Amino acid sequence: MANSNAATGGRLHRAVGFWGLMFLSLGSIIGSGWLLGALTTAVIAGPASLLSWVLASVMLGVLALVHAELGAAYPIAGGTARFPYFAFGPLVGFTAGWMSWLRSVMISPIEVEATLSYSDRIGWVHDRVHILHPNGTLTPAGLVIATCFMLLFTIINVLGVRLLSSTNSVTVVLKTAVPLLTAAVLMSLAFHGANFTAGGGFAPYGAHGVFAALPAGVVFAFLGFEQAIQLAGEARDPQRDVSRAVIVAMAIGTAVYLLLQVAFIAALQPSAVSHGWASPVGKGNFGPYATLATALGAAWLAIVLYADAVISPAGTGLVYMAGAARLSYAMGRQRVLPRPLAGVGRRGVPVLSVLLAFVVGELAFLPFPSWQALVSVVTSAAAVMYAFAPVALHALRVRDSGRPRPYRLPAGSVLAPAGFVFANLIFYWSGYQADWKLAVTVLFGLGVLAATRRGIPVGDRGALRWRSAAWVWPWLVGLLVICRFGRYGGSHALPAWWDLLIVIAFSLAVHYCAVRLALPPDAVDTAVRGERS
Template identity: 80%
Template sequence: MTKPHTAGGDSTAGARHLRRAVGFWGLMFISLGSIIGSGWLLGALTTAVIAGPASLVSWVLASAMLAVLALAHAELGATYPVAGGTARFPFFAFGPLVGFTAGWMSWLRSVLISPIEVEATLSYLDRIGWIHDRVHMLHANGTLTAAGLVIGTGFMLLFTLINVLGVQLLSSTNSVTAVIKTAVPLLTVVVLMTLAFHGGNFTAGGGFAPNGAHGVFAALPAGVVFALLGFEQAIQLAGEARDPQRDVSRAVIVAMAIGTVLYLLLQAAFIAALDPAALAHGWAHPVGEGNFGPYATLATVVGASWLATILYVDAVISPAGTGLVYMAGAARLSYAMGRERVLPRPLARIGRRRVPVVSILLAFVVGELAFLPFPSWQALVGLVTSAAAVMYAFAPVALHALRVRDGGRPRPYRLPAWSVLAPAGFVFANLIFYWSGYEADWKLGIAALLGFAVLALTRRGIPAAERSGLRWRSSAWVLPWLGGMVLIAHFGRYGGTGALPNWWDLAIVIALSLAVHYTAVRLAIPPDAVNAAVQHEEAGESVPQQPPPT
């Protein structure tokens, strides 16, 4: 039997265990570096076109909803500090089938973000005249040219190399880029607010909310939620944290707070710096039709061309840093599902530097495939946001179930008012899923069915005597929930038929969410099964011993 670690080291670890080498600052910057990616470069323009100045309300609303989900993840990550946590918390509460569904959605979303961030970088750089004249990276519809594919592959290979060389290098590299990624947006806010502040813009072009509440909600999946995604990346790497019970929850909370404040300031600075004449006829083209580098354009207009140069450099650093971290997160998710034997066992293989090498290589291969069929950054944002909403929804319902079934376990961080905020978090995630639109939601439904096919094929390769039960009864709520949400989206007002009246659609989503949440809690697996699953996973990862309850 492998001896558990102490919180401060990993000297006793076997070669099959992940290396525990990441401290609080490394974890915090991993989450913050994921939050600050291409979303800050592109999100403000997209949301302003949809919601006008009321896009500020969209950011506040998204921040409040995601804060509840982040706090739920913070408790789970500190209580169960294992790699690929978003796949494993539902596994502990409901068994392998639910754990796989959560993990598949989380992996799908994470593995797509690295190529999305690379495409954002190439899209930004392709608008620079002297680069575009020498290397044409994008076709008119946003797909990569041959040169773009080669350069994009270079980025993906760099991400892969850093991940394979070890988690300490990953943490150090990301911490440096995260500091730069935070400093540049703050500098942008200060410069734009100082040189060009037009207070009248906040009521121009049709008033503060030209498209009403519908615009506020529609802006959420168009870039707002996508920009704030990533707080859970510290949790995905909790299996490599030096002191996860102390550091994981703090890292998530601090990163989310910094990201929220930063994005609100950026949106306000963007709106205030616009030329008032450009808003005379509405918000359709506030910085010029076809413009893809809004902050760089504004910096040039206000006479700060030096800032535009910095922004173009940051257009490489910010998305690339985020893509690097998401490749790590995707690898830990497939590693976790490989350990649970719901994906092929080789994905759980640990390399000489004690990182999941096979899972990292899989993330590279899938990322390369994602370059081929998808047209642009904006085309995938809705799908990724929808997948993230489903992934996040599993956390509050798992937390509620584990509080009931595993309530005696020490919890270094506790979600306040958990009996209220856990179901509220499930409702919030489902609302984000609904607002993502029917086009993204039905595609995600197809992806879920594909995942179940992968699960079936994986289990066929396992000898019958070694297959664990899927816990069908504890999983009975998942398909009615996902099917019901896609059905509501079909008849809803966000890409659907519009048959559901305004506000009644939201009431139906809330009612279904609450019914599913409490049903799921009642169907959770028994306490002894929860404890056995947790002990098995912790033993396999040499989780630091938790202190006895005080």
């Protein structure tokens, strides 16, 4: 049985079982996205927002299955940073890990922002404590409350993975029960079937609306399925449990979000959407389900929803801080971030990495005004992060074919390239305005990598494997150019549908080129064995 005492030898403490892993992924999936996603997507796509959820579930489902095979075959902490490292070397591993870390470290403050924004709409709270300025930024009082949330996340994380898992499991039960209760109550009180063709028909904004809704909250809602993989280094039986946890969490999350979208559309007053979907619950309403519940005479449900507006985002923020810490821990072990980040405390927790996540999260409260302000950027970062996984899987199947794979992706030779295409399409749909900002953060990250390596003696630096990384820069620059001329925040120079064909063709070319440039088998084996040394 795994050691239940403090970690020894600087290793993480293996203390999490299947249910803990599954709840970690599900707890990340069900966060502020369920409170805000239905309204946001309905405004952009109308009733066809249902297609947005289905499309996202299929695309991210493939990516989840890719991660499930990788997580079971290579059960290590911070897997999204290390799978590309095994296949392509430190430079690619750092780029993937940097994107993953940025995404994870920003979600904790985003979830806190969602909690405070929701709470500020409660009359008795707003009358006593001014949390937000009119432009959505935090007041001094709001910043204090936000800091208290971040401190709570930090303390729970520092006290150990067992407490983290137990705390998260309790909150996830509530986080899942409340959305299901909400959907059931709304559909029992009002089900206006005509709403699904109101305001211009089922798809009033066409396919463009369906695609545009994906980065506006749909993909963001599904983010987090990989959290079980980030903590695989602390799983008791990772080969058996990690893949199952990811698959089950994704299936439950998909069912919950589809039910919520159906309930939301059906419960709206027909007069509110008969002429369009610009304002289905009235301007300024930040809590759409609570507004609908009150209008339908279920004020008690509104109270439950406002309580859950604290529990759901806070639980997700807690888990993402843990994931961010494991990523910086992983990159510290790879020597692409400062080595002290890989230090493990007596409770088997990377304490310095947790504290770094707290500090960066605090900085994120200062410049950004609201939940919506970062969703597209975070979605874009997640798309890049997820894109590395299918390429790494395909390359590792070729270069490390003899490794046991407790879970094997069906039709991997087809679904791995498809997963890469799906991630690139999500990046494209995120829009040029989000994507160019992300490109700046990549350049900053490379500066961090250069500074880190300068602090390492020349003989200990190791090769960055530039040849195996040669596909990354043409890929990222090429995607950015396509986005610049595309119709999602770009110049609209690319014709509709042709833009998607260009993204697909470009993605497939990059994918197969990347697989050919992967490290040779002996280098892959050395990297994997080095992880266990």
